[in-house]
Amino acid sequence: MTQSKVQGLRPATQLVHGGTMRSGFGELSEALFLTQGYVYESMEVAEARFKGQTPGFIYSRYSNPTVAMFEERMALLEGAEAARATASGMAAVTASVMGQVRAGDHVVAARALFGSCLYIIEDLLPRFGVETTLVDGGDLEQWRAAMRPTTKVCFLESPTNPGLEVYDIRAIADIAHAGGATLVVDNVFATPMLQRPLELGADIVVYSATKHVDGHGRCLGGVILTSQALIDQHFHNYLRQTGPALSPFNAWVLLKSLESLPVRVAHQVRSAGAIADFLATQPGVERVIYPGRDDHPQADLIKRQMKGGSTLVSFDLAGGKAGAFRFANALSIVTISNNLGDAKSIITHPATTTHQRLTPEARAAMGITEGMVRLSVGLEDPQDLIDDIAQALQAVRAPGLAAE
Ligand SMILES: Cc1ncc(COP(=O)(O)O)c(C=O)c1O
Structure with a gap:
């Protein structure tokens, strides 16, 4: 089925067929490409591919066919232009923030965060000269008051862990945008089935695919979903060069899990x-x-x-x-x-x-x-x-x- 046809279908159907790329063998179930590298018919082909003049895979730290199928299926589900898979949910969270900031910038986040996310905001970012403010995520006045001219990112998780508090994503996205910042939503507790933050105004959605996406306790994984422009601007190089790549095996497990x-x-x-x-x-x-x-x-x-x-x-x-x-x-x-x-x-x-x-x-x-x-x-x-x-x-x- 072509990708344009899959795009018009409902989520349950997209999750069975979306992103599928068949090899020359015509396999029914998605293939697992356990390969680090790819071969080129000639030096000219290699040169053109490295220069981005022709499409194709180069190295599995950058992309891999099985990982690409998982990314495409997740993007369809979330209604995102683009997705990048990562080795864990925390790799996705870290990249979603670190990819966007530099020394002198400021980040606002809801206080009720998963412990490792809180570590990124409270401990890691300040080590690199990024100031952070934690707010009560349910209090819109606190979000507004925390914004500074240097605020680049607002970050929240909704529903929260473990208090299951729910924050107003649309209102917080408006506050972030009015201040020139992006809103990143960790949508792990909601799952893509119950909440679609991009439709509510969020710019970036992150998941620990380790949770509901796998759903059988087998492997770690994560994913960042956003526009192609934000991927190009903030995440493409960050992910290629720092290397939190999802293993093709885990991508295959997660891809098959999405079906159910x-x-x-x-x-x-x-x-x-x-x-x-x-x-x-x-x-x-x-x-x-x-x-x-x-x-x-x-x-x-x-x-x-x-x-x-x-x-x-x-x-x-x-x-x-x-x-x-x-x-x-x-x-x-x-x-x-x-x-x-x-x-x-x-x-x-x-x-x-x-x-x-x-x-x-x-x-x-x-x-x-x-x-x-x-x-x-x-x-x-x-x-x-x-x-x-x-x-x-x-x-x-x-x-x-x-x-x-
Ligand atoms: C809300 C939330 N975000 C991120 C993560 C991190 O995911 P991972 O364990 O896949 O790195 C978790 C894990 O429990 C989580 O609950």
């Missing part, structure tokens, strides 16, 4: 919604945060900005850390791990794992309590998950907890 992304995310969102509703009725559960529920603080914004809730539910258990540990240890189907978007349901205690690097005050500012757990809902039957959660809650309520 809509089905997986739809199932996970349905299950997560049912689990959130169940949790909200349970004694011992002090707070449920789920972007698909009417009691979510940004429920109206979510209806405007997102196509569905989330595959994740965060909730506070009575008894603080001891209550959370006892609950998680009592689960038998849900696994203790720190990944998300996986086929397997996963429970995480952010205060002692993903966010343990933060001070208690910083955690409190992000709404992370000692009793909070983050549940990434997988592909299991939702009733089995609810039964597992119910029996674990029973264990939390058992006498003896009060003494711990």
Whole structure:
């Protein structure tokens, strides 16, 4: 199927056929090109290719047919002009910011970020003379007040990890653009199925493909999606020369996973919604945060900005850390791990794992309590998950907890 034909199709179809490049063997399933380099019929052909006068592959740090298929499929899904794949989500985040700034520039970011993203903003950028300001992402006045003539990039993650707060992407994009900056959105928690930041005014979208895109806990990967102009201006050379290239093998795994992304995310969102509703009725559960529920603080914004809730539910258990540990240890189907978007349901205690690097005050500012757990809902039957959660809650309520 030609790319122009695929462009007019709906996402589920694009994710099965988009980007496919068949070799001369006419394989049905996309080929895995495990090659670093490419051969040229003559020196003249090599010269023309290196000068960019003729299209073609040169070296797999720059591009590779399997990686290119993954990039093309992701670009179709996101409605982006261009995509560049990276070895991990963090490689994509780092490039999305570092590619755009130089000493003397300024970056504004929402405070509620994944720990490694916070490291880039708070620790790494200042080492190279880039000043940064962290704001409460839900407070538009703080975004406006933080802008300076030197601000080049605004960065946010929505929904946030693990508080599942949702920020107004359109309004923040307007603030960024009024100040001459770009808006980068880390859309990992939403997935491309539930939120399309480029349509809301964002300039650049980044993903950890390690999460829902792979969805089976097998490999790391990342991707930057934006306009061709921004790729040419900020990212093309940065990525070619610094080399955070995605391995062709991982690209192949991710490419095949994209075929089932809509089905997986739809199932996970349905299950997560049912689990959130169940949790909200349970004694011992002090707070449920789920972007698909009417009691979510940004429920109206979510209806405007997102196509569905989330595959994740965060909730506070009575008894603080001891209550959370006892609950998680009592689960038998849900696994203790720190990944998300996986086929397997996963429970995480952010205060002692993903966010343990933060001070208690910083955690409190992000709404992370000692009793909070983050549940990434997988592909299991939702009733089995609810039964597992119910029996674990029973264990939390058992006498003896009060003494711990
Ligand atoms: C919101 C968010 N952004 C970026 C990353 C980094 O992704 P990776 O682990 O693929 O480098 C993660 C990983 O957990 C994440 O949750």
